[in-house]
């Protein structure tokens with residue numbers, strides 16, 4: 001018997017995301033990290049260049065540099081000019097230290113005879129041409145990485161160029177991970193008959209790190225009200241997001257949802273789709289708490305669908321869903337009990353324009369959790385899909401290995 005009050009049930013995915021979005025606090029707390037550690041972090045403020053690049057005017061091409069005024073004063077006749085006095089040879093990107101030399105001509109546009117400059121063959125030379133001015137690439141005070149930018153390896157290149165070696169970034173949101181279930185045992189122990197190795201937190205922790213957060217691992221909780229309640233309270237006090245996993249099913253252990261509503265407010269107690277139908281969402285002392293199902297198939301998918309956008313929102317980052325057209329390899333019948341999201345292997349067939357979509361077998365603990373790169377949403381009340389049909393497949397994103 002559930003004691004989950006007025007929490008909504010069967011939340012469609014988009015509505016669930018909307019509800020979650022209302023409760024995620026973007027709290028921009030800044031910390032300073034050394035340049036190499038800034039990758040995959042979010043810029044906490046506009047970051048400006050500390051340097052002019054170049055800091056001395058440079059030659060844009062291989063050629064000669066000279067003073068425009070001197071060129072005019074010579075009546076554009078350069079046949080008596082001396083190297084190092086009236087002009088210098090210059091190369092692409094090389095500084096020109098002579099104050100007065102403000103103009104350059106490409107070597108192809110000059111005539112030399114026995115090392116003596118004879119003529120400048122470009123007719124329409126203009127003052128300052130082909131010189132790279134100070135600060136052209138980057139000027140002191142110019143914004144090189146805007147506030148809120150997710151810093152990539154290429155941004156490190158920019159920041160180094162601008163002399164920024166200490167980078168202000170957002171603190172990593174902390175995601176508490178609470179496995180629960182009497183049958184669970186750590187993978188570092190030998191499981192007794194009937195015990196299940198607690199495996200979900202390994203992928204969850206790695207994903208949290210990959211998505212820019214920091215995991216806070218809790219020990220396996222026993223299926224007891226008091227234990228769950230106190231763990232949830234403790235986790236909510238220490239983390240920005242809490243994820244508790246297992247114990248959400250309808251059978252013996254409807255504990256999670258009860259515990260969540262005892263110590264906080266339960267907003268929804270299930271989603272409209274399987275796998276992971278019994279995904280719930282609550283707030284405990286203002287901290288968002290996700291209750292995910294135990295079987296890894298459902299846990300992996302709902303962690304990606306609901307926890308990832310929440311984590312991104314903590315960092316002020318957008319969550320985008322991309323769909324691609326693909327030709328289905330097999331018939332897919334609707335699920336008898338619920339809308340269902342099938343895991344899909346998208347692949348290319350040489351010579352064919354559209355991608356192909358291979359449904360991956362859905363037994364709960366199979367390898368599809370690691371192999372799929374797409375999702376196909378199938379309505380329970382719809383006709384399903386036929387082999388050869390063109391379907392829209394959602395790309396699985398946020399995973400470097402796919």
Ligand SMILES: Nc1nc2c(c(=O)[nH]1)N[C@H]1C(S)=C(S)[C@@H](COP(=O)(O)OP(=O)(O)OC[C@H]3O[C@@H](n4cnc5c(N)ncnc54)[C@H](O)[C@@H]3O)O[C@H]1N2
Pocket residue numbers: 179180181183184196197198199200201245246247248249250251253274275276277278292293294295296298
């Ligand atoms: N009468 C019904 N029974 C069930 C329904 C239903 O609608 N009516 N839904 C089924 C579905 S679908 C799912 S999913 C599960 C949800 O169950 P729980 O979330 O309560 O999960 P548990 O019962 O605790 O565990 C299920 C399974 O997963 C293993 N598990 C749990 N935590 C972990 C972990 N951290 N790492 C690895 N594996 C874990 C656990 O040992 C069990 O084998 O309910 C169905 N039943």
Ligand code: MOO
Pocket residue numbers: 274275276277278293295297298299364
């Ligand atoms: O909701 Mo459960 O994850 O389908 O297996």
